[in-house]
Amino acid sequence: MNLDRTYWEGRYHTGETGWDLGGPSTPLKEYLDQLVDKDLKILIPGGGRAWEAEYAHRLGFRNVFVIDLTDAPFIDLLTRCPDFPKDHLIVGDFFAHEGQYDRILEQTFFCALDPALRERYVAHMHALLQPGGKLVGVLFNDALNTDRPPFGGFKADYLPLFAKHFSGISMEACHNSIAPRAGRELWLVAEKEGTYTPIDCNLYDRYEAAATLKQPVHLTLTNGQNLHGRIVDLFHRDKAEWLRLDSGAEVRSDQIGTFALDTG
Template structure:
């Protein structure tokens, strides 16, 4: 069962967005604070309210792109961050994107995909990245739900989706998760093969 635009738009309209931390989370903030090249092209797929993009934009990163299948979070983000370029807001299915990026940020998008789509995620990220591009972010290392998002899983099962496409630099339990996610997240740092 894939979750389409109507499904996610209904979730936003009904304020069923329990995954939203309300601000950038510590693992990504600390990773971003290490980046020095503000010209990097960065994609945040399934961006939701995109607290990560707001943080990057405020720090002067100029090539951040947001993709979401629902127009609601993109409109809300645009209202919250009016100086963010409108043409960097992509209301589109992730699997239909075809641009190239230096960096893809994973933050509660993978867990929103139905498990039947997961094998396509690593491949699509690989297609969207420039040579030696990176996929960085967090994944839930928890069973969570079987019948609706967020879908959970484990490091062992996730690795099979990434190993064909990426060199694994970091794939380990987060030491700096926000309190509600402590001990339940993996930090990943992967480079395109």
């Protein structure tokens, strides 16, 4: 099956667009709602009729870009939202696109691609992000189809692919999926490593004290993941400070958002 521009254009022209929600999906809408920095440069690849781009634009984000193989869905967007900047609507192949973004939003683009392209998808997403930038969005955690889009897959298939390029990955059951997708989606956050900031000495002393006293700790990582346990090692790797918990989890110190002694 050749999933090229002609294929997708045909789907728009015949109205076979079952993926289209007619509005922004709840997970992406709620993600955009809590973003404070309206200057973030955001890319939505395979954005289709671009409901999320329109929503972000109306919230005041001014650097929202959409790329799609065909302009058929952009005509619809511009009818709904004539002031959306036309030069932010890119007609072309995601894999040939160059740029640097703070956020990339995923929704039914990954599952629209031939699974043979998944490794390239992850590598290219990584290349398109600024240091510290994030790929966020929803992935199906469901078998779906094997011979046509939407192609299925599961967390266990995706994690090794993402781990090849991203160090900070979170893929958890999505709690706010739209009803027909409930229980079948993962909320993905894949963060590109940032410019490293050396650890604050006071914090290092606190980690060291907790390790020496074998006190349980609670860490909230910058990607939202929570970790509990005892610190069993503080070490250097690649010129950065890391700590290891008794669970075996290893965390680079600049990926720790908050640290607390676990009293519970």
